[in-house]
Every structure is written in C-alpha cells, then in structure tokens.
Amino acid sequence: MENNNTRRNFLKKTALLSTGTIIGSSLFNAAFAAAPALNTESESLENAITNVPGTYSLPKLGYSYDGLEPHIDKATMEIHHSKHHQGYVSNLNKAIDTLDSNLIDHTKSLENIFEKMSKFPEAIRNNSGGHYNHSLFWSLMKPNGGGTPKGKLAEAINTSFGSFDEFKKQFTDASMKRFGSGWAWLVVQDGKLVVGSTANQDNPLMRLRGKGLKGKPVLALDVWEHAYYLKNQNRRADYVASFWNVVDWDMAENLFNS
Ligand SMILES: [Fe+2]
Known part of the structure; x- marks a missing residue:
C-alpha cells in the first residue's frame, strides 16, 4: 500500500x-x-x-x-x-x-x-x-457555462487584450483562421496572455522545431471538423459562437492561477 x-x-x-x-x-x-x-x-x-x-x-x-x-x-x-x-x-x-x-x-x-x-x-x-x-x-466546458471570467484571469485578459470583447474577437479569429484541422488556444507566454492556434493535434507545450505557439494553456478549442460537422456542417463560425456558452471559466481561471 x-x-x-x-x-x-x-x-x-x-x-x-x-x-x-x-x-x-x-x-x-x-x-x-x-x-x-x-x-x-x-x-x-x-x-x-x-x-x-x-x-x-x-x-x-x-x-x-x-x-x-x-x-x-x-x-x-x-x-x-x-x-x-x-x-x-x-x-x-x-x-x-x-x-x-x-x-x-x-x-x-x-x-x-x-x-x-x-x-x-x-x-x-x-x-x-x-x-x-x-x-x-x-x-474547459460545462453545462450552463459561459459568461465572463472573473478574478485575476479577468484582470489579465483586460491587461493583455484591452477588454474581454477584444479577447473574444482575437480568439475567434484564431479559431477561424486555422486552416484545416487544429486547435485555438489562450496561453500564458512569458508572463503574458497570448492567443494563437496549432495545427492537427499539436499543442503549445510541445517542443517542436520551427516557430509555433508556445506557452501554458488556459483555454483550448478544438476546431477539427469532427467537433462540429454533425450539427454545424461547414459553419465553423457557428460552432465557435456556441463554445462561448459552455466555457468553464472557473477551470480556465484555475489553470491561469496555477
Ligand atoms: Fe477533436
């Protein structure tokens, strides 16, 4: 034992x-x-x-x-x-x-x-x-999720992006601009919050050759078609909009605070 x-x-x-x-x-x-x-x-x-x-x-x-x-x-x-x-x-x-x-x-x-x-x-x-x-x-998702982050994560988002709405816009852009399959991320990078994306199943913790998003994940969104095609078909924007209604900001804040 x-x-x-x-x-x-x-x-x-x-x-x-x-x-x-x-x-x-x-x-x-x-x-x-x-x-x-x-x-x-x-x-x-x-x-x-x-x-x-x-x-x-x-x-x-x-x-x-x-x-x-x-x-x-x-x-x-x-x-x-x-x-x-x-x-x-x-x-x-x-x-x-x-x-x-x-x-x-x-x-x-x-x-x-x-x-x-x-x-x-x-x-x-x-x-x-x-x-x-x-x-x-x-x-990072839960029933009756969504809303806005609180506490230190909310403060950091305001500091890094100017406002929550601007952060949402940049995260949505990263989700939409990822060509093909991949993930959108909010990460802590060198003490700052940064939005970006990775291809396929790569993530910001992987040490890979070449440039790519690096950092500690705070929020992640799967933008592979398998994540939304049954309901949204090719409309990735609708899926991304839906995601904001199920985000578990308590989990995201916990990841940030750690
Ligand atoms: Fe997936």
Whole structure:
C-alpha cells in the first residue's frame, strides 16, 4: 500500500512540476466523473494525462453527452469522446508499445514526452497531443457555462487584450483562421496572455522545431471538423459562437492561477 501511494504521489508531483499546472481536486470533481478503478474522483483527469506511458485511458466526462445542449449536441459529444478521443488513446498506447524502451522514461508523464517531442515519431506526436488536448478541452466546458471570467484571469485578459470583447474577437479569429484541422488556444507566454492556434493535434507545450505557439494553456478549442460537422456542417463560425456558452471559466481561471 505504501509503495502504491508513494508511486501515485510521485506521478502526481511529476505531472504538476512538468506542467506547472496545479489543478485542485474540486476542479477535477467538477470536470470528470471517476473511472471505477480510481481511488478518488479527483484522480480521473490526472491519471488520464499522467499514467505510466503505454497505459493511458479515456477520462469520463463530468457531464452527460447531452449536457452541453443546445450549444454542442449529444451526437457530436458522444462520437467525439467515445470514438475520436478513444482512438487517440488506443493509438497512443499502441505507438508507445512499438518504441525502443530507451526512448521513453517510464516514470515520466505525457508532458515529459512533449518536452522531447521532436525525438518521437509522428504517431506519438499526433496521439499524445490528441489525448492531452481533448482531456483538457472536456474539462474547459460545462453545462450552463459561459459568461465572463472573473478574478485575476479577468484582470489579465483586460491587461493583455484591452477588454474581454477584444479577447473574444482575437480568439475567434484564431479559431477561424486555422486552416484545416487544429486547435485555438489562450496561453500564458512569458508572463503574458497570448492567443494563437496549432495545427492537427499539436499543442503549445510541445517542443517542436520551427516557430509555433508556445506557452501554458488556459483555454483550448478544438476546431477539427469532427467537433462540429454533425450539427454545424461547414459553419465553423457557428460552432465557435456556441463554445462561448459552455466555457468553464472557473477551470480556465484555475489553470491561469496555477
Ligand atoms: Fe477533436
């Protein structure tokens, strides 16, 4: 028992230190229901992104598939979570199984893979990003969400963008201008809030060659067509507008404050 607890605590600390992201238990409770095998509900998202490589699992949502209706529809949520996200998890575990074990430190978290991303094959890049990005995305939405941020995040948005409306405009622009598939982000970069986007399943934590958005995620929006096509078809702008009604600003503020 002691060894198990020690190992669990180590994995948690490794994840927290590597991301600089300290997310409170209540936040996880709000964001995700527990997987049956977990000791506490609060471990659900943490385990999803910090498991020993090769054993990643799909986190349960903290709301039902129809919980974000009418803004994001049940069918999209069900397929997006149970098929697309599950696919990234399964393919990530398979891809890690094929690696030379020397490439992966089996005591390290997903974020540690991101730090060495340029050394890994494409399958690891796509599927580790897919798993991490979706896990974060689910936690940044909630039924009856939306509104405006509060506290220090609200202050920082005003400082960085002039107003919340200007931030929304820039985030929406980033979402719309991402050609093809990708993600829009609000990140902390060198102490400032910055809006941008990444292609495919890349994220701002990945150390990749070339220029690209870098920083600690505060808000994320999936702009792959699979995230909106069933309800909105080609109208990405409608989907982005809907997103503002389900944002969990408490989660975003917690990420920012950490
Ligand atoms: Fe997606």
